[in-house]
Amino acid sequence: MPDLDFSLKHLQESGAQASPLQVDGCNSIWLLDDDASMLRALGRLVKAAGFSVERFNHPIAFLSRLKEAICQVAVIDVWMPVMNGLEVQACLIENSPATRIIFMTGRDDPLVRQTALDAGAFGFLAKPFEDEALVQLIHKAVAG
Incomplete structure (x- = not known):
């Protein structure tokens, strides 16, 4: 399981951004994807659906934000450099257990899907995927 303090040190050494790319409010939906165009599109979609959004392009930047804010719902890409989505999920379980996690992936591996869901992911x-599928999952996750 990744150590958050070690991860923050790695963030500083790698030069990645320590703050979100966009912040619209407290208790917002956090988006994590290393693909900049996907991240922008997701941000527009989630914001248009009426949610506040924080966007992150690096897993360590995402995790470092946990020291400052509460993440109600996280939408996380599975395959990213440095840490994959399952490793981010492990950190969230340890540091922010109430966060509901929705995974997304371009490489749908049944084992990865089952591992994520078994560990408590809210959706995959x-x-x-259809925009409405993500928006509906977020609404359900926010509602509890």
């Missing part, structure tokens, strides 16, 4: 979407 294979890219490309």
Whole structure:
């Protein structure tokens, strides 16, 4: 399980951004994807659905934000450099257990999907997915 303090040190050494790319409010939906165009599109979609959004392009930047804010719902890409989505999920379980996690992936591996869901993921979407599928999952996650 990744150590958050070690991860923050790695963040500083790698030069990744320590703050979110966009912050619209407290208790917002956090988006994590290393693909900049996907991250922008997701941000527009989630914001248009009426939610506040924080966007992150690096797993360590995402995790470092946990020291400052509460994440109610996180939408996380599975395959990213440095840490994969399952490793981010492990950190969230340890440091923010109430966060509901929705995974998305361009490579839908049944074992990865089952591992994520068994660890408590709220949902799992294979890219490309319908916008409405994500919005509905977020609404359900926020509602509890």
